[in-house]
Amino acid sequence: MRYTVHKVFLPWNFEKEEQWLNEMSAKGLELVSIGWCKYIFEDGSKNEYKYRIELLENLPSHAESITYIRFLEDMGIEHIGSFFRWVYLRKKTQDGDFDLYSDIDSKIKHYRRISIFVGVLGLANAAPAITNGINYFNNDFMRNYPIFILNAVVAVVLIAGYFILLKKIIRLKKDKQLYE
Amino acid sequence: MIENIALTEAVYYILLSLTEPLHGYGIMQNISSLSGGRVNMAAGTLYGALTTMLEKGWIKAVDGDNNSRKKEYQITSAGKAVLEKELIRLNELVNNGEKILGGIK
Known part of the structure; x- marks a missing residue:
């Protein structure tokens, strides 16, 4: 089943947005698509993924962003979708911690x-x-x-x-x- | 450019990992095992450090296996010089620490 949720997060609260996506995952709802204040979830197993959001320097279609997203994919990180320069990323929980920045x-x-x-x-x-x-x-x-x-x-x-x-x-x- | 500044832990461990060609995931795993699981580099931080070091010429991109589309990186002689200089600095820090505190209990 697919579920659409409309919700507004302000850009400086992106960490709360990440937390909310992780809470949805804990309930067995995995984000599959993203739009303007719109989140589309699908049924999954509980806590299957960990979610992170990042504001890129360029639009996701820019060559530098493509290189970066490919790098992330090689590290086992999946690019779910983008909204303007924001990218929505996830990684399998079983593959370990998921942070984008470690310093x-x-x-x-x-x-x-x-x-x-x-x-x-x-x-x-x-x-x-x-x-x-x-x-x-x-x-x-x-x-x-x-x-x-x-x-x-x-x-x-x-x-x-x-x-x-x-x-x-x-x-x-x-x-x-x-x-x- | 400031030459006598300390390297970040991330940069130090990335350079140490690249005496052999490695791709991103390999670097991350190598750093984790070198540090006994203490240093876990996040993907964004690793990418940023690799990009900057490529620009500085401390590392270079090398062609990996033909089967793999993953980009591999390797240290350059400039990178090795930076690493050796850092090792001297770190030795000084450790020696002074041990001298004053009398070693790790």
């Missing part, structure tokens, strides 16, 4: 990539919100009022997310002064 440096690099992704999206929403806001104060008739609100809310949420990621990066950098 602080590479963890920081991944968080930084996500923070830039979130920050750019935040600015992309803040720019029209600010322009519309200025128009409003200049007593210009505001035709795009709902869009202004949407832009402003999305921008605030994304910029907050950027700072959440920044905090994580700073914490890791402090660890790095003492450990590898």
Whole structure:
């Protein structure tokens, strides 16, 4: 049987998303396909796979991403699907632990990539919100009022997310002064 | 380039593993067995380190078996020089530690 679940995770909560996918696997539901806030599961044996999500530097169709994904496949890691630059990966539980990053440096690099992704999206929403806001104060008739609100809310949420990621990066950098 | 900086544990063990040509999975297994299961390299970290070391010329990609499409890597003479320098540094650390603490109890 196939099951479709609609669920929203914010990009800086990707670890919670991973945890949720692993909890689904514990119930015997294995992720087989991914879409816009959409997860498709199939029946499997309980805890058959461990899941990880990664934001790549390039789109999955880019040559460098293809090389990387092939490398992962050679290591027994399966690429389930992608959403924009995000890739969904899994590995058989019986093949041992599944982490993508095993040192602080590479963890920081991944968080930084996500923070830039979130920050750019935040600015992309803040720019029209600010322009519309200025128009409003200049007593210009505001035709795009709902869009202004949407832009402003999305921008605030994304910029907050950027700072959440920044905090994580700073914490890791402090660890790095003492450990590898 | 900073020349006297310490290698990361990952880079040190990858270079040590590549005195023989190995592919990614082989490197990971070799590091785990060399360290008695203590160091388990994750795939993303390993890939990042391999890419950087290829750029620096510390390792090179070699043609593997014809049956295998997996890419194999091997240390270069530049990589060996880096490794030997690191070994001298590590020896210094261990010697000083033992001298002051009187060895491992």
